[in-house]
């Protein structure tokens with residue numbers, strides 16, 4: 133009894149007796165099918181294996197290099213394994229029917245220490261090179277500066293050269309290196325546009341740098357990639373890539389909008405930016421964590437309980453003083469802080485409402 137150490141179900145032939153091999157083969161096939169099914173899915177808005185610009189081409193180069201290298205190593209190792217299984221399938225046995233133990237083979241041991249070290253160095257050199265490339269902005273003819281500031285729960289974009297500011301949507305021209313400074317107003321966030329570059333953290337009290345460059349016009353999806361609180365999953369944004377002419381037109385349109393609307397509306401816009409209202413309430417109709425302000429004024433609003441209300445001065449004032457009293461249908465409750473008299477006076481709120489009233493549906 134004490135001498136018999138066979139496992140249940142294991143015949144005299146041991147592990148070579150078919151069943152285990154078949155189970156392993158099925159697992160290997162499933163794993164291969166899952167891996168292959170992931171290939172070709174590059175149209176997804178946040179796919180990291182789709183190329184959208186020069187920075188991502190650098191990452192793609194390392195990706196391919198590693199992938200091809202890993203495939204070669206895999207074939208070599210598995211080939212050697214299969215060869216060994218076949219070549220040494222019959223070996224002298226001890227009296228108990230087990231293989232004779234083998235001790236020490238200096239050449240082999242040196243080989244399997246040196247080869248992985250060489251492989252790691254071969255992987256390390258291009259990886260470090262690309263990391264350095266992504267850190268420092270290329271000195272091109274076309275470079276534009278943008279500051280990205282993380283807030284709970286939105287990104288603020290500042291364009292110092294154009295003297296503009298947006299939230300949630302970053303507007304850039306094509307074929308231009310965007311030199312980005314990243315900071316945070318509160319906690320750690322992470323700025324990530326999968327098709328344009330990897331992630332870089334927005335850290336309070338420190339400025340990180342990165343750059344992106346988009347080859348062609350279009351909309352690129354981005355996402356905060358560092359858990360930053362209850363609104364983290366909703367902290368999405370977009371990068372709108374324009375042709376240079378369209379970008380210049382957009383800049384002009386923003387300046388015209390700021391100039392129109394009268395003095396009170398301009399003060400309201402200032403207050404809305406200072407108090408970060410426009411982080412959650414977009415002014416261009418796009419979707420964010422709160423209802424957009426475009427077309428809001430005097431519109432009919434459906435509340436969470438199904439009733440409707442007109443978004444007039446009284447409603448908007450109440451929504452700033454006590455945001456959770458009447459929440460729009462489909463938007464989260466308890467996210468917006470209340471603003472009392474010391475933060476926004478009645479005059480301030482009137483100015484903000486004057487600004488909102490200029491944002492009619494276009």
Ligand code: CUA
Pocket residue numbers: 282283284285286320321322356357358359360361363364365367
């Ligand atoms: Cu910001 Cu997660």
